[in-house]
Amino acid sequence: MSDLPEEVRGWIGQKRYEEEGEFDVERGYVFNTCAATENGNPLFWDEKAARDLTDGWIAPPTMLSAWFRPHHWAPGRSEQAQPLQVHFDLKEKLGLPEAVMTDNEIVFGEPVRPGDRLRTWQVLRSVSEPKQTKLGTGRFWVIEVEYVNQRGDSVGRESYTGFGYRRDA
Amino acid sequence: MPEPVRLTASRVREGDALPPLAVDVTATTVVLGALAARDWRPMHHDKDFAVERNGVKDIFLNTPNQAAWFERYVTDWTGPTGRLGRMKFRMRDSVFPGDRMEFSGRVERVGADEAGCHWADLSLRLAVGDRTTTECTARVALPADEHDNPWKRRGAQWNP
Numbered sequence: 001m002s003d004l005p006e007e008v009r010g011w012i013g014q015k016r017y018e019e020e021g022e023f024d025v026e027r028g029y030v031f032n033t034c035a036a037t038e039n040g041n042p043l044f045w046d047e048k049a050a051r052d053l054t055d056g057w058i059a060p061p062t063m064l065s066a067w068f069r070p071h072h073w074a075p076g077r078s079e080q081a082q083p084l085q086v087h088f089d090l091k092e093k094l095g096l097p098e099a100v101m102t103d104n105e106i107v108f109g110e111p112v113r114p115g116d117r118l119r120t121w122q123v124l125r126s127v128s129e130p131k132q133t134k135l136g137t138g139r140f141w142v143i144e145v146e147y148v149n150q151r152g153d154s155v156g157r158e159s160y161t162g163f164g165y166r167r168d169a
Numbered sequence: 170m171p172e173p174v175r176l177t178a179s180r181v182r183e184g185d186a187l188p189p190l191a192v193d194v195t196a197t198t199v200v201l202g203a204l205a206a207r208d209w210r211p212m213h214h215d216k217d218f219a220v221e222r223n224g225v226k227d228i229f230l231n232t233p234n235q236a237a238w239f240e241r242y243v244t245d246w247t248g249p250t251g252r253l254g255r256m257k258f259r260m261r262d263s264v265f266p267g268d269r270m271e272f273s274g275r276v277e278r279v280g281a282d283e284a285g286c287h288w289a290d291l292s293l294r295l296a297v298g299d300r301t302t303t304e305c306t307a308r309v310a311l312p313a314d315e316h317d318n319p320w321k322r323r324g325a326q327w328n329p
Contacts (some may be wrong), residue, residue: 015289029205029207031203032204032205033205033206033237035201035205036198036201036202036204036205036234036237037202037234037237037238037240037241038241039237039244039313041173041241041244041245041249042173042249043249047327049249052319052322053249053320055320060237060240061240061252061253062233062236062239062240062253062256063206063233063237065206065233066205066206066207066233069206069207069208069209071207071209072209080242083207083208098222098223099231101260102259102260103257103258103259103260104232104236104257104258104260105235105255105256105257105258106255106257107254107255107258107329108252108253108254108255108256108329109329110323111320111325111328130193139270145246149205151290167224
């Protein structure tokens with residue numbers, strides 16, 4: 001990785017962009033997700049099932065990242081906020097205008113519940129040498145995202161592999 | 170609402186197939202999924218952007234929404250007492266409006282860990298026709314019997 005900019009090399013292993021979610025976990029988005037995937041799991045629809053099995057309402061575990069995506073617009077914000085900022089920092093610093101996610105691993109911890117206020121941070125784990133794929137020429141990178149609740153319990157950890165690239169002419 | 174299935178570990182064997190699931194994808198499927206995940210990026214709702222900037226034929230399902238579809242697929246099989254521990258997926262190709270997406274899966278391993286939690290390791294596939302678009306492996310905790318409940322596990326009792 002000798003040709004990697006010094007600044008990018010310095011990000012590897014660094015805890016970056018620690019933040020609290022913009023809003024409390026809420027059931028409205030749970031319904032949006034369940035409706036979008038036609039998910040009838042009674043944990044999200046039947047209060048008795050939720051009380052008996054999970055000690056109350058929970059959110060679908062795979063919604064973890066949704067609780068942190070900034071909204072499309074907010075008053076006073078001049079630049080559009082980006083989720084997974086390290087990914088966008090890499091695109092910019094490495095001059096790679098397009099990007100896709102290729103791998104995603106999620107490990108689930110304590111259930112996330114309506115009313116929770118979660119915190120998160122991102123750690124860049126690695127950046128590959130330049131590679132050529134059918135999309136174009138670019139680099140792969142691995143970013144880990146940690147998620148904890150207001151009590152400090154781990155609610156999950158995600159690992160993303162991204163490929164930033166320039167379309168071949 | 171019919172009484173949901175509550176799959177216990179004793180009823181699962183290595184090599185078992187999960188019941189298949191087929192879903193016809195529309196532009197609405199893609200947009201609902203992206204907005205539910207709060208993913209406002211234009212390639213998940215703006216066809217011109219997807220074609221001109223991403224070089225693909227249409228808007229396509231976003232990653233977090235695919236995770237939500239896999240979750241639904243697994244818990245349709247386990248019922249509400251199935252608790253996801255881990256999920257890993259690799260996107261090989263995109264899912265577009267007009268595609269019929271087909272989920273399939275197989276139990277690769279069943280067993281209990283040192284804390285007594287019973288796990289099923291699954292290999293899952295999302296395909297459109299003979300094109301595999303996403304490969305997924307998932308680890309889901311199942312109750313040992315009708316009195317067990319993986320959701321009650323905390324701290325050292327939960328090692329996904």
